[in-house]
Amino acid sequence: MQPLQDTNVLVLGLGSSGLAMARWCARQGAASVTVADTRETPPQLAALRAAVPDARFVHGALDAALLQPVRADLLLKSPGLTPAQVAAVVEATRADGIPVAGELDLFTQALAGLRDTQAYAPQILAVTGTNGKTTVASLTAQLVERAGKTVALAGNIGPTLLDTLVQHLDDDTLPQVWVIELSSFQLADMAAPAPHDATPAFEPTAACVLNLSQDHLDWHGDMASYAAAKARIFGSQALMVLNRDDPAVMAMLPAPVKGRAVRRSTSVGAGVPTQPGAFGLEKVNGMVWLVRAQELDPTIKLRKGQEPEELHMQRLMPAEALRIRGQHNAVNALTALALAAEAGCTLAPVLYGLREYHGEPHRVESVAVVDEIEYFDDSKGTNVGATAAALAGLGAERKLVPILGGDGKGQDFSPLREPIRRAARAVVLIGRDAPAIRAALEGCGVKLVDARDMHHAVDEARRLAHAGDAVLLSPACASFDMFDNYEHRARVFVDAVHALAEDSGQLSQGGMA
Incomplete structure (x- = not known):
């Protein structure tokens, strides 16, 4: 270019x-x-x-x-x-x-120019995935800032990459670290390198693909093209931070080639890590901890037939100390931690940043506790993958009554069967594609109830839930059949919950009493 x-x-x-x-x-x-x-x-x-x-x-x-x-x-x-x-x-x-070309190409070209003229060489932490991008990008930026580094957060999350760069140029405040959230659209639009083209390629310091599930297939055509677009985030040199619980993400790791350096990578997941440097969750004496497998001593050489050195887990913090709820958010926190670590952030302030992060609006956000039932707004859960993650995350703690439905965008809802079977006490269905969701879930052993609107859905969910349960608005659908957007849908849900609270006189906003 x-x-x-x-x-x-x-x-x-x-x-x-x-x-x-x-x-x-x-x-x-x-x-x-x-x-x-x-x-x-x-x-x-x-x-x-x-x-x-x-x-x-x-x-x-x-x-x-x-x-x-x-x-x-x-x-x-x-x-x-x-x-x-x-x-x-x-x-x-x-x-x-x-x-x-696209905006990411212009941003990459601009940073290359600043490197040549001002010796400006920031670290770039890049985030993509079907779900959780905004949470992980926002949390990563907060961790970097708590570690004492200057940081800019931009991209798909808004504001744009170029507008953010212009602001920092005009203010003479170019940051040490960029945390950028990238959509599959932005990655697909990156110019392919041409022969003899001196255009700099996008090469982040570290990058992650959080997960892959059906979304935007009308744009990409098929899952293979969608996955290929997401995989472009890694460039050729970045530390690859991979979700080991998602086979499609793990498939992005290049196979070892004899005579070539192994691609640098680490992984995060909901289980105990089995590789040095990887992150995960470990249950110890009934308490779930965020842990990291310590690196092995590189000076120790194994003899033939000798057992490998035992992995030791570094306990970082209890998962219950996080303000963002659910197992999936604990894994999001580990991903942000892995990215921040690659940017050279020290552990103590980063863990403090993890504890104080409140989460993003409409993403498994606690609304209120009414009559010992907690209500969560996950209106941003507009696809099957997002809702499955929310069900698995919150459902590890208690039984759920999810509210599902809306404009399904032609998705296959069958991947929800197993998470619903495991986590749900009952399901309330709303919106245009409620019949399609019912057809996908029928026979999974969980009661399915139809509701005519959001207020009716909240009333039905309250009736079906038991003390200690949670009601989860995570529709797995777009909102446009009934609402202006997902924010409007969330407001109506919150209004309905607050109406319940006023009737009961037992409102505790924003979390457990």
Whole structure:
């Protein structure tokens, strides 16, 4: 990818990333910036006019005809656009020898330039996965900060990579560590390295793929393409932090090749680690601990037939000391710890940061305790994988009454059968795809109850739950059949729970009494 100065740039899509790319290109001296969008007046149009007054905006179909009136030396694609939406214009662009890239490429190019001009070489910790990205990215940034390092948090979590970089450049506060959350869209849009291309490749210090489950297959086409996009986060040199409980993630670790250095990696999981340096959970005298398997002494050489040195577990902290709930969040905490450790963060302040992290809104967030039943808002659980993780995490502690349903986006709900069978006392179904979920769960030994709306669902869940149980809103579906978005769905759930609390006079907000 060529330098941006004096380049004619065409940006596809005027969302937050498209706007950030347009602003960055103008700042770097692009000869012209054209932004194309299918919408006549996208929400960011006024911001584009204000930030890049000379930018040209065109609307209409994103096809090969778009290139005829537009001179372009570089095509930049916003991650929200599916490959199918832009296939024609991308193919025509590449046929003309014009490079195609995305925001992550511009960010990588910018850091390479700062390295050359200012000797700026930050550590980069990158996070992706179907579920848990925002929690792990936010927690990792907090741990790095508690360890005394300056940190920037950006990417899919918002704000954009380039907007965050600009802010730090303008304030002269370039951080020591970047924690970036990346979606499969952003990773798929990274430019493939071309022969003899001096463009720097994305090479984080450490990166993780938290998990893989069906999501965004309308964008990627199939699970193999989705997994391949996620795996691009590791580059060729990063420490790979892998979820050993997910076979699809573990399959990303390259097989050893004779004569080549073994790829550096570590793993996290819900069980006791079996490899040196790996992280996990261990139950000792009835208490679950976050642990790390200590590294073996490299000076000890095993003789032929000699038993390997016994692994010793370093107990880090009790899982119950975490404010984020559920086994899956304990594993998220271990992942953040592994990333922070690779950035050189010392253990004591990092463990303090783990204890004080409250979690992100609408992600297994405790709402209230009413009549000895705790209510959790996991409205961000919009796919089967997220809900399965929440069920397994909270269900390790108590029985659950989950509220499921909404717009299922064509997902297969059968992977929920086993988590429901293990963790649920009963299930309340809402929304358009309640019948599809019922069909997938029928016969698993758990009572299924239909509800007409969220308030009715909360009432039914309360009726079905026993003292000490939890009611979990984790729909495994999008919200658009009944609500404006997942935040709106959460607000209605919280309102319904608070209505119960007012009726009972026994409200304890935000956790157990």
